[in-house]
Each structure stands twice: as structure tokens, then as C-alpha cells.
Amino acid sequence: MTQATPFHPDVESALSALRATPPARVYFVACGGSLSIMYPAKFLLDQHAAIPSDLFNGAEFTARAPKGLGKDSLVILCSMTGTTKETLAAAEFARSRGARTVGLTTETGSPLGKACDHAIGFEAPYTTGVPIDAKNSNYARIYQLVMGLVALTEGTDYSQALMSSLAALQPAIDRAHTAFAPRFADFAPRFAKQEVIYTVASGASFGAAYSFAICVLMEMQWINSQAIHANEFFHGPFEVVDKDRAFILLKGCDSTRPLEDRADTFLHRFGAAENILVLDAASLDLTGIDPMFQGNLAPLIFFDTLWRFAYQVADLRQHEMLEGRRYMKKLSY
Ligand SMILES: O=P(O)(O)OC[C@H]1O[C@](O)(CO)[C@@H](O)[C@@H]1O
Numbered sequence: 001m002t003q004a005t006p007f008h009p010d011v012e013s014a015l016s017a018l019r020a021t022p023p024a025r026v027y028f029v030a031c032g033g034s035l036s037i038m039y040p041a042k043f044l045l046d047q048h049a050a051i052p053s054d055l056f057n058g059a060e061f062t063a064r065a066p067k068g069l070g071k072d073s074l075v076i077l078c079s080m081t082g083t084t085k086e087t088l089a090a091a092e093f094a095r096s097r098g099a100r101t102v103g104l105t106t107e108t109g110s111p112l113g114k115a116c117d118h119a120i121g122f123e124a125p126y127t128t129g130v131p132i133d134a135k136n137s138n139y140a141r142i143y144q145l146v147m148g149l150v151a152l153t154e155g156t157d158y159s160q161a162l163m164s165s166l167a168a169l170q171p172a173i174d175r176a177h178t179a180f181a182p183r184f185a186d187f188a189p190r191f192a193k194q195e196v197i198y199t200v201a202s203g204a205s206f207g208a209a210y211s212f213a214i215c216v217l218m219e220m221q222w223i224n225s226q227a228i229h230a231n232e233f234f235h236g237p238f239e240v241v242d243k244d245r246a247f248i249l250l251k252g253c254d255s256t257r258p259l260e261d262r263a264d265t266f267l268h269r270f271g272a273a274e275n276i277l278v279l280d281a282a283s284l285d286l287t288g289i290d291p292m293f294q295g296n297l298a299p300l301i302f303f304d305t306l307w308r309f310a311y312q313v314a315d316l317r318q319h320e321m322l323e324g325r326r327y328m329k330k331l332s333y
Helices: 009-019 032-036 038-048 058-064 085-096 111-115 138-154 159-167 169-191 203-220 257-270 291-317
Strands: 025-030 053-057 073-078 100-105 118-121 196-201 224-229 246-251 276-280
Touching: 009 100, 009 118, 009 138, 025 032, 025 038, 025 058, 025 085, 032 038, 032 203, 038 053, 038 073, 038 138, 038 203, 038 291, 053 058, 058 085, 073 085, 073 138, 085 100, 085 111, 100 111, 100 138, 111 118, 118 138, 138 159, 138 291, 159 169, 159 291, 169 276, 169 291, 196 203, 196 257, 203 224, 203 246, 203 257, 203 291, 246 257, 246 291, 257 276, 276 291
Parallel strands: 025 053, 025 073, 073 100, 100 118, 196 224, 196 246, 246 276
Antiparallel strands: none
């Protein structure tokens, strides 16, 4: 691929540098909420390219020191703040092994931006509270990078379809807020009283379930949680299902939907519908999003709308979301 793509300039600049010698292997590395976007990014790469990839927590990556990591590797890292020490150490470790590195961060001049060969900026409403257009989010930028890698390694260029889909994403999110509002108003009072809420998903949606469980329910609401893969559900977790147990099930529209459908059937067989909050991509108006990317973009809609649900739960519990933490960023660990 030699022609310029319509991607964001930071993405295009990283891709230009990779064009002469595309990587033979990709590692997706981050921590916490930033790690959660690596699941759908790897899913997208696996869908479209034969290039092998793996996904690691930052500290695990450095400690495990994969033997395959070397000059032909590309390590894609993400840290919203650009300061998470495990992610920075992973970037430095990758470079010490001769790998090429790309860091996604809200501040390209942040420590992560500086520690990587290429920095890709994105926007996040998370700490600023200022709403963004989802086409400028971390998901949007990493998807551009992934589809750029697909073009480099497979010769298939879907950049226009991706960019037009990303442009249609925010309106789809806004419509979903309206569509889900009555369900959220109904579920919030019950879920605010729960001590445990599990989140279930698979495929492109697993990352959204993971970040909602560990970053929102546990970190920001101190509600016990676990992200359960929709098929792993049948390999242990389903034993806890009863009429009182609370679940959030994300039903996406990627190729793994049958896994989520099966979990849905079981949950409704032994659980109570009033304690199973199902967000179903089939009920969403995805106008303008190319069918090829609908499964990849549905998780953003789930996460954005669930974030609003979390604030409703937080209000009822009188437990502040971001200010309620007792350890994170409050002491050294
Ligand atoms: O590396 P980042 O994206 O700045 O993450 C910092 C922190 O933010 C979270 O993603 C959410 O608070 C945590 O999981 C993580 O420790």
C-alpha cells in the first residue's frame, strides 16, 4: 500500500514508518482500562490478517519476556495518562529488544509518548469530563492502526469503510443512550443494592465487559465483579446462577454472538430477568456503520452507555465514581 490513507495523521505517520518493513508479529500491551481496548483490537486484527499477535498486561509482558519479541515485532501500547509505570517499563523493555513501538495516549508528549518510537494521540472524557466524539477515542485510533497493519500485511485496504463507520459512531451512541434509558432506569435501583455483579461477553465485546468489571464496578463502585467470557461461563461460573444473582450480558454482533446467545438462554433459564441486564446490539440503530465493522464498534456503544448506567448506580449508592477511590493514585503501591 503506497497511497495515503484517510487515517489520523499520528496513525498515518506510524504506518509510514512501518511500510518499508512491515512487522512479522504484534504485541498488544497495557494495563487496566487501556488493556481492555487491546482485546477488540486483537479481535479485529485476527479477523483480517494472518499476522500473529498476542496481548499482555504491561508487567506480565516485561516479566514473561516472550522469546518471540525482537526486531521484527511491533509492540502497541496504550496508557490514557501516558504515565502508568508498568506500561512505560514494557515500552522500554520492547525497545531494548529491538522491537518497534507505538504508544497511544491522550498526551503525545507524555512519558509513554516519549518512550515509544511513535505516539498516537486520542481523546478521553474520563478525567476531563468533557464529552468527545467517539471517532477520536482510543478504540477509534487503535482500529485505524490495526486496519493500517492489515493493509500493509494483506494488501486489503478498508480504510474508507472504517473511517465512514467511525464518523457514524457517535450518533449511534447517542441513539443508544435514548434506547437504553428506560432499561437503565428500571435496573439501576436493583443493581445499586447488589454486592456482586458479573459481566459476560465474548469476541469484540469482551474488553468492554472486562473494563466495566474491573475499572467501573470494582474500582469506582467497590462492587464485587468479574468479567466472564460467555463460553467460559459454562466451565464453572454458571454454578452461581440463581434468581438473585446479578449479571450484565453484552450481546454483540460479531461472529461470537452464538456464544453470548447460549449464555443468555442459560441465564434466563435459571436466573431472574429482572437481575439480568442484557445489552443487545441487535436492538441498536447502527445506521452509517458499515456491516463489516458493526461487530467491532458495538462494544464502544455498550461501554459508553454502561458508563451512564454506572453514574445512575453511583448516585443511588451515594458512592462517587472517580473521587471515591481509596488507594488508586492516593498512595504508592
Ligand atoms: O495507563 P492508563 O490508561 O493511564 O491507566 C491508568 C489507570 O486508569 C484505569 O484504566 C482506570 O482508572 C486503571 O485501570 C489504570 O490503573
